[in-house]
Amino acid sequence: MADSVEVFIPTVWSASILRNLEKVSVWASLLNRDYEGDLKFGNVVKIPSVDPVSVRTYEKGVPITYDDITGSTQDLKVDQQKYFALRSEDIEVTQSKPAFLDAACLNAAYSIRDEVDLFCASILAEGVENLIAEADTPESIAPATTGNLQPIVRLLSKMAQRLTDKNVPIQGRWAVLTPYAYSMLQLSGLAIATNNDAILSEGYIGKALGFDIIVSPNVPHENDAALILAGTRAAGSLVMQIEKIETLRSEQQFGDLIRGLSVYGAACTLPDAIVGAYVESEAA
Numbered sequence: 634m635a636d637s638v639e640v641f642i643p644t645v646w647s648a649s650i651l652r653n654l655e656k657v658s659v660w661a662s663l664l665n666r667d668y669e670g671d672l673k674f675g676n677v678v679k680i681p682s683v684d685p686v687s688v689r690t691y692e693k694g695v696p697i698t699y700d701d702i703t704g705s706t707q708d709l710k711v712d713q714q715k716y717f718a719l720r721s722e723d724i725e726v727t728q729s730k731p732a733f734l735d736a737a738c739l740n741a742a743y744s745i746r747d748e749v750d751l752f753c754a755s756i757l758a759e760g761v762e763n764l765i766a767e768a769d770t771p772e773s774i775a776p777a778t779t780g781n782l783q784p785i786v787r788l789l790s791k792m793a794q795r796l797t798d799k800n801v802p803i804q805g806r807w808a809v810l811t812p813y814a815y816s817m818l819q820l821s822g823l824a825i826a827t828n829n830d831a832i833l834s835e836g837y838i839g840k841a842l843g844f845d846i847i848v849s850p851n852v853p854h855e856n857d858a859a860l861i862l863a864g865t866r867a868a869g870s871l872v873m874q875i876e877k878i879e880t881l882r883s884e885q886q887f888g889d890l891i892r893g894l895s896v897y898g899a900a901c902t903l904p905d906a907i908v909g910a911y912v913e914s915e916a917a
Contacts, residue, residue: 760901771858783821864907873897
């Protein structure tokens with residue numbers, strides 16, 4: 634039998650783990666991945682931001698005015714690292730059977746998903762500037778006994794308006810609700826368009842009020858208030874990579890050990906593309 638180190642194919646494992654991580658992630662899937670490259674822990678990614686371009690009326694015979702391209706850069710620090718560790722009785726057999734390999738990589742992805750998702754959610758929560766309701770005065774989204782428009786519908790409509798006021802494109806908008814907020818949306822009777830062939834991420838429910846509605850228990854909280862966020866992928870950037878993955882023989886059991894190190898970082902790069910509102914976690 635070949636030595637486990639000889640038959641081990643790191644690129645197969647790292648690619649499969651990242652692919653599975655994208656499938657099972659919620660918040661990580663809502664950030665753009667425009668600045669990924671060859672990453673290592675401690676790297677700083679420079680994200681450019683270009684100032685708006687002026688548009689002028691053209692008049693024949695009048696010289697054209699040119700603007701200098703100006704802007705700034707924002708640092709995205711790769712300052713997070715998490716590891717996973719697995720044991721296989723025979724790594725060669727595991728690699729040769731796609732179902733086994735995918736199951737092992739899916740387990741590895743699940744092991745770091747919550748950590749990455751909670752981190753991404755906290756980055757957006759820290760970066761949001763457009764807040765409809767603060768944590769100390771959260772909005773109630775309990776069913777209204779009077780009126781035709783339920784509070785959760787009114788809130789989502791207001792969030793959509795805030796984004797439009799900031800010239801945020803309608804296409805690609807998302808809103809992440811708590812399970813309680815989603816139950817209020819269901820009780821409101823608002824039609825939610827669903828397309829089972831277009832599952833955007835884990836937790837995706839359907840489309841309503843121009844938002845891709847996503848449900849997650851991993852929403853930021855402050856005191857007893859939950860933070861509902863809505864925006865587009867332009868709001869934040871995530872960079873992530875499996876920096877190291879290796880195998881070695883187990884000294885205590887028969888089998889091969891597989892361990893990997895995931896490094897990542899995120900930043901809220903465009904606060905105008907996100908809006909938030911603190912709501913009561915449950916009905917009082």
